[in-house]
Amino acid sequence: MERKIRVLVAKPGLDGHDRGAKVIARALRDDGMEVIYTGLRQTPEQIVQAAIQEDADVIALSILSGAHNHLFPRVTELLAAKGVSDVLVIGGGVIPEDDYEFLKSRGVAAVFGPGTPTKSTIDFIRTNLKRS
């Protein structure tokens, strides 16, 4: 049997808005993926550790506090420091488009803004998975 795609949905930082994170978690699960949701207030260290422990193929970060430019790159740096290069990192939330390029340059493969259909995220994951 084919192994299911494993996704860690994570909320870095301090904001408590996780409607989007929970909706995307459920949509990915309904699409047949294995989904772990971390809950609120996770440090980049906790997120990376959970991703490794859970053998996640994808880390989906959600943030609405404005701290994305600080916290997202911390996640990709820590992954690199642990020698993990085959985990797809994506992000979503209230993130100004002006920041997309910066985040992409730091290893966040895609950023999904408000109003993105869950299908777009699902398709992106299926197309861009680093592990086969």
Place this chain on the structure above:
Amino acid sequence: MSDSDNLKKALGPWKSGVEKSISKFPERRSRFVTGSGSPVERLYTPVDLEGRDYLTDIGLPGEYPYTRGVQNTMYRGRLWTMRQYAGFSNAEESNKRYKFLLEQGTTGLSIAFDLPTQIGYDSDHPLAAGEVGKVGVAIDSLADMEVLFDGIPLDKVSTSMTINAPAAVLLAMYIAVAEKQGVGADKLNGTIQNDILKEYVARGTYIFPPAPSMRLITNIFEYCSKSVPNWNTISISGYHIREAGSTASQEVAFTLADGIAYVAAAVKAGLDVDEFGPRLSFFFNAHNDLFEEVAKFRAARRIWAGIMRDRFGAKNPKSWMLRFHTQTGGSTLTAQQPDNNVVRVAIQALSAVLGGTQSLHTNSRDEALALPTEASVRIALRTQQIIAYESGAAETVDPLAGSYYVESLTNRIEQEAQAYLKRVDELGGAVKAIEQGYVQQEIQDSAYRYQMEVEKGERIVVGLNKFQISEPKPEGLLRVDPAVGERQVAKIRELRAQRDGARVKAALATLESAAKGDANLMPPILEAVRAYATLGEVCDVLRGVFGEYRPSVMF
């Protein structure tokens, strides 16, 4: 033959006529629903209101059950308070924004704190990195609070503070700033949100577990009833429950269920319900469906009046009145074609006014993208002023009362909310229902259903899943200066070096022993903030005694 019989007789042939015409010209959809997904009939008539008694169920404004409003003249006497939630960066910047808002005709302040402040961390805490000054103003100590209200006379404004887990500390700082301005606590007007239960459910800025959190809240009720008599000690909030995806009926039900838990806790602690009951206030969302929202506000007032009078035996009519603040629905704003949000906000704000709100925040068009600019905030405020002075909606009391549709919706929301309240009671009350995840699950199911309806195109969101255009990248968004964090860290280190360390230490020790016992914690917290103990230090003492809340995660 009565009017009702005549009507029923007339409806028969009318319905046959309708059947005939829709067989030729079908209606736009096979099923019509409200914003919350409840069915909407083609026509509402007096038949839908049969069995209801005007005086018992609707009544007169300013009288039980307050369906038509809590004051007898409503906005003919005084308009609602136009209160724009604001705050970002540091105390200096926010102070400037408040003065701008006051000059523009806003009539009450509403303070947004940054997340470290809301969770009781100082700006130099490791978890605060990247968050300082982002979604609100950073307040570390009384020194910041003094700057925040510099030149704003606290006996002249009413101030609402969106602060929950550390509400006692920020209230203490406000009282201490007033002391320095020579304003007694008995002259202060305002509100602290102080609603921890919805933090566990929907907003996320909790610190302590439920039991000590409820104690802090009860301590505030008791302290304020004696020392800060005009203060609204809690703003029991449905806003965030709705933002998390609930329906209108769930918003009413889970908010009032939380309200019941607070009242029960205070009564259990020995307070008289009529001592604190009049100072309870509420906070609701104004969502897209104009009529459903108006009905929601009216239903909430009617249910709460019954709860306070009949369940808790309150005697003072002021305890029966559900007074509330409203904010337009942030989650309804689209990042696509953001100027359309001005129109959404206008309709939502109108629902709040037609629903009899006591104060109102209108969202800015750019809030799905970033914090609002001054220009956007001005349009949002002008929207309220246009409703107040041009629309005619404020000239008579409860203008939609008697609409067969609105009265039917009011009855339906009341029934649905009562059913949820019964379920929460069966689970052992709001605290238990939250601990078991029942409330969260109900809300998440509604949120997911809504998202799927949008994605299948069953629900149209203009500019999002219909009438899209290709747009240039939005320009001119507000950005918080990234150096704010560093400046705030430098400031707090300077404060720690300069203050009377022995006095701080003694005050924190007194607080600790009070927390271990069962004394009211407001006086020792007030003494600690007067000594310039930081917010983080005060919260750390309480964390040490109370522990921290660990949520169960589900989706």
